[in-house]
Amino acid sequence: MTNIVIDNIRKSFGPFQALKDVSLTINDGEFVSLLGPSGCGKTTLLRIIAGLETATSGDISIGGRSVIGLPPKDRGLAMVFQNYAVFPHMTVYENVAFGLRMQKADEARVRKQVEKAAGLLHIEPYLDRYPNKLSGGQRQRVAVARALAVEPGVLLMDEPLSNLDALLRLEMRTELKTVLQSAGTTTIYVTHDQTEAMGLSDRIAVVHDGRIEQVGTPVEIYNHPATRFVGGFIGNPPMNFITMPVLAGQVAIGSESFSVPTSSGDIVLGLRGETVERAPSGQGLEMQVRVAEPMGSHLLLTGSILDQPARVILPATETVRNGETVGLTLDAKRVTWLSPEDGVSYPAAA
Amino acid sequence: MTQNRSWIPYLLILPTVVFLGLLFVVPLIQTLWLAVSDNGVPSLANMQTMVRDINFGRSILNTFLLTLAVVPIQIAMALAMGSMVSKVNGGRETILWIWTIPLGISDLAAGMVWLSILQNTGYLNTLLFSMGLIERQTAWLTYQTPVALFVGIAIAEIWRGTAIVMIIIVAGLNQVPKEFKEAAEIFGASPWTRFTRITLPLIRPALQSALILRTVLAFEVFAVVYALGGRNFPVLVGEAYNWQNQNQNYSVAAAYAVLIMVISLAATLFYLKVIKVDPERLP
Ligand SMILES: Nc1ncnc2c1ncn2[C@@H]1O[C@H](COP(=O)(O)OP(=O)(O)O)[C@@H](O)[C@H]1O
Ligand SMILES: [Mg+2]
Numbered sequence: 001m002t003n004i005v006i007d008n009i010r011k012s013f014g015p016f017q018a019l020k021d022v023s024l025t026i027n028d029g030e031f032v033s034l035l036g037p038s039g040c041g042k043t044t045l046l047r048i049i050a051g052l053e054t055a056t057s058g059d060i061s062i063g064g065r066s067v068i069g070l071p072p073k074d075r076g077l078a079m080v081f082q083n084y085a086v087f088p089h090m091t092v093y094e095n096v097a098f099g100l101r102m103q104k105a106d107e108a109r110v111r112k113q114v115e116k117a118a119g120l121l122h123i124e125p126y127l128d129r130y131p132n133k134l135s136g137g138q139r140q141r142v143a144v145a146r147a148l149a150v151e152p153g154v155l156l157m158d159e160p161l162s163n164l165d166a167l168l169r170l171e172m173r174t175e176l177k178t179v180l181q182s183a184g185t186t187t188i189y190v191t192h193d194q195t196e197a198m199g200l201s202d203r204i205a206v207v208h209d210g211r212i213e214q215v216g217t218p219v220e221i222y223n224h225p226a227t228r229f230v231g232g233f234i235g236n237p238p239m240n241f242i243t244m245p246v247l248a249g250q251v252a253i254g255s256e257s258f259s260v261p262t263s264s265g266d267i268v269l270g271l272r273g274e275t276v277e278r279a280p281s282g283q284g285l286e287m288q289v290r291v292a293e294p295m296g297s298h299l300l301l302t303g304s305i306l307d308q309p310a311r312v313i314l315p316a317t318e319t320v321r322n323g324e325t326v327g328l329t330l331d332a333k334r335v336t337w338l339s340p341e342d343g344v345s346y347p348a349a350a
Numbered sequence: 351m352t353q354n355r356s357w358i359p360y361l362l363i364l365p366t367v368v369f370l371g372l373l374f375v376v377p378l379i380q381t382l383w384l385a386v387s388d389n390g391v392p393s394l395a396n397m398q399t400m401v402r403d404i405n406f407g408r409s410i411l412n413t414f415l416l417t418l419a420v421v422p423i424q425i426a427m428a429l430a431m432g433s434m435v436s437k438v439n440g441g442r443e444t445i446l447w448i449w450t451i452p453l454g455i456s457d458l459a460a461g462m463v464w465l466s467i468l469q470n471t472g473y474l475n476t477l478l479f480s481m482g483l484i485e486r487q488t489a490w491l492t493y494q495t496p497v498a499l500f501v502g503i504a505i506a507e508i509w510r511g512t513a514i515v516m517i518i519i520v521a522g523l524n525q526v527p528k529e530f531k532e533a534a535e536i537f538g539a540s541p542w543t544r545f546t547r548i549t550l551p552l553i554r555p556a557l558q559s560a561l562i563l564r565t566v567l568a569f570e571v572f573a574v575v576y577a578l579g580g581r582n583f584p585v586l587v588g589e590a591y592n593w594q595n596q597n598q599n600y601s602v603a604a605a606y607a608v609l610i611m612v613i614s615l616a617a618t619l620f621y622l623k624v625i626k627v628d629p630e631r632l633p
Pocket of ligand 1: 013016018036037038039040041042043044045
C-alpha cells in the first residue's frame with residue numbers, strides 16, 4: 001500500500017507563503033495531477049513530497065509512514081524532472097541503471113530491470129549511446145525508464161512533457177498512460193497543461209496561489225468547478241462567467257426562467273461554451289457575436305452576453321455572420337451557479 | 351562587395367599578432383638560441399653548465415616536490431571551498447570576495463606577508479612563545495630546518511594561489527544544474543557518491559583548466575620562495591634568476607628558462623591526455 005497523505009503542509013520562503021495549508025490524499029496506484037498556472041506552488045509541493053525541500057509545517061506520510069525528516073532515498077520514490085536531468089556523462093544504460101546501482105543490486109538484476117524499463121519505453125536501440133546524441137523525446141523516455149527501473153512505490157513527475165514539441169507531447173502522453181497503467185505505480189504528476197491533466201489523471205488537484213482549490217475526477221472538475229478560478233483555468237475556451245440579477249430565486253433568460261440557489265441580488269452563471277444550442281430566432285439568451293470562426297469541427301463564436309465577454313461553440317453546420325445576434329438555449333443541468341462575492345460555486349443541483 | 355572586404359578580419363587581428371610576435375615569439379626564439387649556442391655556434395655547453403651545477407638537482411627536486419605538494423592540496427581545497435559556498439544562500443559574494451583577496455596581492459608581497467609571520471621575530475614565534483610552547487625564538491626558514499622551510503613555503507604558496515583555482519572551480523560548479531545532484535539524491539546516492547559520480551565528471555573541463563594553470567604556475571614559483579628562503583631553497587626560476595643577475599651568464603639562465611618551458615608543456619600535454627574532455631559527455 002503506497003498511498004500518500006499530505007496533511008496541512010505549509011511552506012514559506014522568507015515572508016512569501018508558497019504553500020498555504022495544503023491537504024490531499026492519494027490512493028494506492030492512483031494517478032493524481034497537480035494542475036495550476038506557473039508559480040502556484042506545484043513544484044514546491046512535489047519537492048517537499050520528494051524530500052528535496054522541507055515544509056515549514058505539516059505532515060506527509062507515504063504508505064502509512066510519516067516521511068518528514070527522512071532523506072529522499074528512504075521515501076521509496078522516484079522522480080522525473082522537468083528538464084529530465086539525464087546524466088550526460090553516462091550511457092543510456094548506466095542512466096537507467098543508476099538507481100539500481102545505488103541500491104547495490106547485483107548485475108543480473110540490473111540487466112533485467114534495465115531491459116524491462118528500456119523495453120517499456122522503446123529505448124533499447126540507444127542503450128549504448130550518450131544522452132547528448134538523443135532528441136528531447138528520447139531523453140524524456142530515458143528519464144522515465146530510469147525512474148521505473150527501480151520499481152518505485154511512488155513516481156513523481158514535474159512537467160515531464162513541457163519541453164517537448166506539441167506533436168511529441170501528444171504521443172508521449174498516450175504512451176505514458178499505457179506504461180504507467182501497466183506499472184500500477186502511485187503517481188503524482190505536475191503540469192500546467194490542462195489537457196495533459198485531463199487526459200492522464202484519475203483525479204486532478206487544481207492548485208492556485210499555494211492552495212488546492214478543488215480535487216476531483218477530470219469530469220467532475222470540468223462540469224462542476226468549485227471556484228471561478230477552476231472554471232476559468234480548465235476548458236478551452238474557458239468557462240464563461242455572466243453576472244445576472246436574481247428575482248425571487250429565479251433568473252430570467254429569454255423566455256425561460258431558471259431557479260437558482262439564492263433568492264435576491266446577483267448571481268454568476270458559469271457557462272461551458274459547448275453546452276449551448278442555438279435557439280429559434282428571437283428566443284433564448286442573447287449573444288452579440290463579434291467574430292464567428294469556423295474551425296472545421298465546430299463554430300467558435302466570440303462576443304458578449306449581457307455586455308460581458310463570452311465565447312461559445314456551435315456545431316459546424318451552423319452559420320453565423322460577424323455582428324449578428326444569436327439566441328442560445330441553456331441546459332439547466334450543465335450550468336454552474338457561482339457567488340459573485342467570493343467566486344465559489346453553489347453545489348450542483350440534484 | 352563582401353569579397354572586397356575579406357581582409358578586414360585580418361586587419362583587426364593584425365595588432366595582436368604583431369604584438370605577440372614582437373614580445374613573445376622573438377624573445378622565445380632568442381632565448382632558445384641563447385640556450386643552445388656558444389659564441390654564435392650551436393653548442394650544448396650551457397646545458398652542461400646548468401646540469402653540472404650543484405644546485406641543479408636540488409632546484410628540480412624542490413620545484414617538483416613543491417608542485418606535488420601544493421597543486422593537489424589547492425585543487426582539493428578549491429573543490430571543498432567551491433562546494434561549501436554553493437550551499438550558502440546569503441553572503442555568497444562576500445565570502446568569494448574574501449577568499450580571492452590573495453589574488454590581488456603580488457607574489458613578492460605575499461612572500462613578505464608570510465615572512466613577517468614565519469621569521470625569527472615573527473608572529474608565529476610570538477604566538478608560540480606567549481602560549482609557552484617555545485622558550486626562545488625558533489628559526490623556521492634556514493637550511494638547517496629544511497622541512498619547516500618547505501612547509502612554510504608550501505603554506506604561503508597555497509595561501510597565495512588557491513583563489514585562482516577556486517574561481518575556476520566555482521565557475522565550473524555553477525555550470526552543473528542542481529537537478530543532476532537532486533536526481534542522484536532521489537535515486538539514493540550519498541553526498542560523497544554525488545560528488546564523485548556526478549559533480550566531478552561534470553566539472554572535468556574546469557578541473558583540467560585549473561590543473562594546467564596551477565601546475566604551470568607552480569613550476570614558475572619564485573618570489574614567495576625568494577622572500578622566505580632566499581637561496582636556502584633553490585627552485586628552477588630562482589636558479590635562472592641567479593645565473594642572470596649574480597653570475598651575469600645569460601646563456602645558462604636561458605637554458606633554465608627553456609627547461610622550465612619544456613616541463614610546463616609536458617605537464618600541459620599530460621593533463622590534456624589524462625583528463626580527456628569529451629564535449630559529448632557534458633551537459
Ligand atoms: N527556493 C525558493 N526561494 C524563494 N522562492 C521560491 C523558491 N522556490 C519557489 N519559490 C517561489 O514559490 C512559488 C511557487 O514556485 P513553484 O513551486 O516553483 O511554482 P510552480 O511549479 O507551480 O510553477 C513561486 O512564486 C516561486 O517564485
Ligand atoms: Mg514548476
